[in-house]
Amino acid sequence: MKASDILYQHDVKKTLSRLALIQALQSSNLPLSENEIRDRMHEQYDRITFYRNVQTLADSGIIHRIVIDNTLVKYALNCCGKEKEHQHSENHVHFYCKNCGQTICLDAIPAHSYPLPEGFSMTDCEVVIKGYCNLCTPGNHA
């Protein structure tokens, strides 16, 4: 889907920096960090605007934030598929490769439902699995 249509459908104003941000994410089939997005945006990039835009886009449901750890955040489009156009399910699981840094939305795998203590209520369940991807797992021969 065209970036401008995504913005229009979510009632978010169409601006150059938002279009560029969405297009950067569309250019990858994996979630990207700020640095990875910046590399794909070349010049037209301002850190402050970036932070405000990811906030706006996350609030409007266009993207989601993936906190890998306290120093690494990745972002992904909620409708990431270029052909498939599937929606990411709520609270799906994410995988992070400790060797190559690759992050994957396992959007077919919803977070398990965990029992909470009496009286507690849940709004989000964030599951980040860390390990090694197929290319980085020791013993795998491709």
Add this chain to the structure above:
Amino acid sequence: MKASDILYQHDVKKTLSRLALIQALQSSNLPLSENEIRDRMHEQYDRITFYRNVQTLADSGIIHRIVIDNTLVKYALNCCGKEKEHQHSENHVHFYCKNCGQTICLDAIPAHSYPLPEGFSMTDCEVVIKGYCNLCTPGNHA
């Protein structure tokens, strides 16, 4: 258990700042952030030493880090019980109250085993459930 015995058993040198850090965590039955630990350590607190010590204590298995989000990390003793002395299970679930900030180790609840793509391997599974605790859930009357 005495802080100095914990250090001895894990083969970590006994220093004043490490003892104070462990005692700060022992003074709470909930995981604490750096700021919460600093408040409990009063004078004997140096940020650089703190960062090095939480690294050392986590590496040796005395404490574990809980990343709530990119701006909030909490720390908890692995043997937290004062009477119970139970071990925290590997990869247990954590709960974070979005209203009062309280973090809880649900150490009786291990992370679910999620299926990974072919060839992938897992080392850690971090599950953080966000929501409202019993005192902060709307509709709860205590």
Add this chain to the structure above:
DNA sequence: TATTAAATGAAACAATGTTGCAAATATAGG
């Protein structure tokens, strides 16, 4: 008590994220 390796504290730095405000831009109406 003396020796030695490790831990500490200070300074400087780096990365990430936020706030206030003036200038620029996007949408809506005429």
Add this chain to the structure above:
DNA sequence: CCTATATTTGCAACATTGTTTCATTTAATA
């Protein structure tokens, strides 16, 4: 198309969190 208005942007300055280097201090050992 032009103007009005609300939103977005970019800059500067700041805040927080975390790291590195190196000289000094301290802990463990003999």
